[in-house]
Amino acid sequence: MRLLTHNMLSCNIKGVSNGFPLRLEAEKWVEKEVELNADFLRGIFPKIEWKALAGAARAIGYDQLPDEADASMLDSDDFLRRFHHALLELHVEEGALVCPETGRRFPINKGIPNMLLHEDEV
C-alpha cells in the first residue's frame, strides 16, 4: 500500500464520524522507484490532506516533507521530488491501520490492508 491510498482511506465503521486519518503503524516497508509525473502531482495535490501525508511519511521514517505545504511550492522541483517519493514510492508491506476514533486495527499483510468489517460494525 502506498501513502497515496493511505491518504484517501478513512474508517468505514458505522457511527464513526471522524475516521480520518487512519494511524499508520508500519513494521516493514519497501521503496520502489516510479517515474515522476509532475502533471499528476499537481492534479492530485489539492486532494491530498497534507498533515496526514506528512505524518504517515514520518511513521515510516521519511522526514523530508515540510509540515505545511501550499500550491505555490509545486513549482519547486525539489519539493515535487520529495512529494513524489512520499506519495508513490514508499510501500507499506506489514503493519496496521488504526482507526483514530475507535482504535480498531486493520492489519496490513503483504502490502494488502484488510479493511473487512465485522457484522456489528456495518
Place this chain on the structure above:
Amino acid sequence: MGVFTFVCRSSGADWSAKQLTGDLEASASSTYELQRKLVQAALAADSSGGVTSSFSMVSPCSAVFQKETEARKNRVMPRPEIQAPPEIFYNEAEARKYTTSSRIIEIQAKISERALELLALPNDGVPRLLLDIGCGSGLSGETLSENGHHWIGYDISQSMLDVAREREAEGDLLLADMGQGLGLRPGVIDGAISISAVQWLCYADKSFHEPRMRLKAFFGSLYRCLARGARAVLQLYAENMYQSEMIMTYAMRAGFAGGVVVDWPHSSKARKAYLVLTCGPPSMQTSLPKGKGEDGEMCSDDDESGDDESQTVGIYDRNRPRKKLKVNKKGKGKEWVLKKKEQMRRRGHDVPPDTKYTARKRKARF
C-alpha cells in the same frame, strides 16, 4: 454418475446376472440378450445421460458386466453467484485460472479497455486516480496501468489478491467488501471501473446480508468518493430484469445520473452491459454513449483493431458475396499433387507411392 456391476453366470444354455451391490437381476438365453436387458435395467434405475458398458468373461461360464451412466455435462455456464459467496468461490484454484487462461485474460482486457473508453477521461495525458472495484487478480488494473493511471483495487477474495500481487499489479490492493461501503474520503477519485462484480451485491450470502442495504451502502459511498463530474463504469452480468432494475434504482437513488450501455445486444455470448454513471445532476455531458453493435453490425472474435471505424463495416455472413472459385486452366500441377499426397501420408492414409507417372503431363489430344 452411476456405476452398475453385474456378476453373470451360465447354467447350461441360460445366462443369469445379479447386481453386485443391489438387487437388479436379469436372465436370458444368450450373452447378447443378457447385456441388452442389463443396460435397460440400469437405465431404468439411473437415466442420466450417456452409457458406457463392458462385458468380460472370467471363465467360460461366468462373466462380469459393468455399465456406467454419465451425467450429462451442464451446457449452460452456471452462474458463480449462486454457487458460493465470492470470497469462497474465488479460491486458489479459481484464481489460478486468471493467470493461466489466455481466454479469460483476453476477455477481461477487452472489457476493461471498453470500460476505460466509456469512462471518457479528458484526453490530456495526465494520469488520474481511479478505482477498480472487484479488481480480482488485477487484469483490469493492468489496462489502467498501461494507460498510465494510478488505481486502487478492491476485492473480497484473498486468493485473487494474492494472484494480483504475484502478477505485480501496480495499483494498491485492498481486501474489502464493497457492500460495506468503500471508506474513502469524499471527492478524491477521478473515476471508477468495475468488471463483472456489482451483481454479487444482489445475493445475500450471510445471514446479516441485506442486498438492498448493501447496494445502498455501495452506491452511496461510491457517489461520495467520486469527484464532481467523474464517471463510474460498471460492467455487470445481471441474472434477470429485476436485478438490473434494482441495481439501477439504487444507483439513481444515490444521486448518479446515467444509464445502461449495451454492447453487441444481438449476440448472446458477446453481449455486455455497462452501467455508465455520472456523479452530479444530468447535463449534456451525462448523455450516454452508444453501445457497440446496436445497429446490427456483426461482432467477431478476431476484431483486433478495436477501433470503431473498422467495426462498423462488418456485414452479415448471409450477405457476403461468395468467394470466387479460382479457375486455373492449367490444373493444379505436379507439385500440388505431391504436396497433397505427402499430407495424406502424414495423416496415416494409404497413399500410392510417387512414381514417374504421378501427375505426369498428358498429351494435348487426350
